[in-house]
Amino acid sequence: MNLNLTPDAGQSVVDNPLHLAALYRTGYGKRWNSLREASKQLLSFNMRASANRIQQAVKVSEFPDEILNLFRQAGIVNRTARELIRAKNEQGLDRLTIRAGTIDPAGKSRTQILSLLCGNEGAGSSYRAYTNERPIVLNERYRDGLRSGLWSSTREAAEVMGVTQSRIAEAAMVAALPEEVQALFPGQSLTSAIGWQLVQLTKLRGSRAVREVAIEARASIPRLSRQQLMNRFAGLKGKGVDVKVKRAAGRLVLEFHCDADDPANETRLSMIAMWLRDVKPNAR
Known part of the structure; x- marks a missing residue:
């Protein structure tokens, strides 16, 4: 098997999933015996393809001809392959194959064909956004x-x-929070904004400390509100604490009132100040 390709020619093979899959099968058992070995070997021949990309190419190449033939003129690129695999995982190959039989690819772009095949006819693009996901x-x-x-x-x-x-x-990072912490925010209640605050508090206080707070809070009766939970994680506990946010002269002002006789409050306030300086203002 001759792999003496120019950089441009090598890259064109990698950018076409069907060509990449064919190349992988040709070299399997001769030049490589795994996806990882193939990735390393191809790199030495001016072809940069990760093991995951090769695996993706092989999976797409196994799609029925009814689907692959739709892209005979428009061609398939790596992004197309990712979307085809996603659609297969979500909808099933049988449904895609049936839908492929109803599509006339003549005069259509790759994106248009993919949109029809995935059932996204009303969308300008078949690539869905997940901006609101937890x-x-x-x-x-x-x-x-x-x-x-x-x-x-x-x-x-x-x-x-x-x-x-x-x-x-x-x-x-939010998913890496201690399980005890995540358990306090069931369902969809662990938003990006709350999660980011918890990540910052965990950095400041340590996993062990926030885990202990979570265990104690879970046993609390009555159940703590979200604000009370966040106060606990910040090291604030008790009825003598009052926090308010006000608007004044076009600015947001944070007022924090607590017992001046409690020696721990100064440390807590310093910690909160450090945390606030590190919080992203546009975190959702």
């Missing part, structure tokens, strides 16, 4: 995509899902 759900979707070969990096995932890479990174 961080735990977003992190699960990102990891599912890695496992299924939809994407191989946060950059690719962000492009497909219509979110920023930092949003995916923040979702991963």
Whole structure:
């Protein structure tokens, strides 16, 4: 098998999932015996393709001809492959195959064909945005995509899902919070804004401290409100604490009233000040 390709020619193979899948099968058992080995070997021949990308290409190449033939003229690129795999995972291959039989690809762009095939005729693009998803759900979707070969990096995932890479990174940090903390925010109540605050508080106080607070709060009767929970995580406990946010002269003013005789309050206030300086103002 001759792999002496120019950089441009090598990249054109990598950018076409069907060509990449064919190349992988040709070299399997001769030049490589795994996806990871293939990725390393191809790199030495001017072809940069991660193991996940090769796996994605192989999966798409196994789609029925009824689907692949729709893209005979428009072609398939890596982004198309990711969306096809996503649609298969969500809708099933049988449904896609049936729908493919109703589509006339003549005169249509790759995006238009993909939109029709995935059942998104009313959308200008088949790439859905997940901007309103809670961080735990977003992190699960990102990891599912890695496992299924939809994407191989946060950059690719962000492009497909219509979110920023930092949003995916923040979702991963929220998902890494102690289980005891997450359990206090069931369902969809753990928003990005609350999650980011908890991440910052965990950095300041440590996982052990916030875990202990969560265990104590869970046993509290009556159940604590969301604000009371956040006060506990910030180290504020008791009825002598009053926090208010007011608008004055076009600015937001935070008023914090507490017992001056409590020696721990000065430390708590210093910690909160550090936390506020690090909180992103546009966190959702």
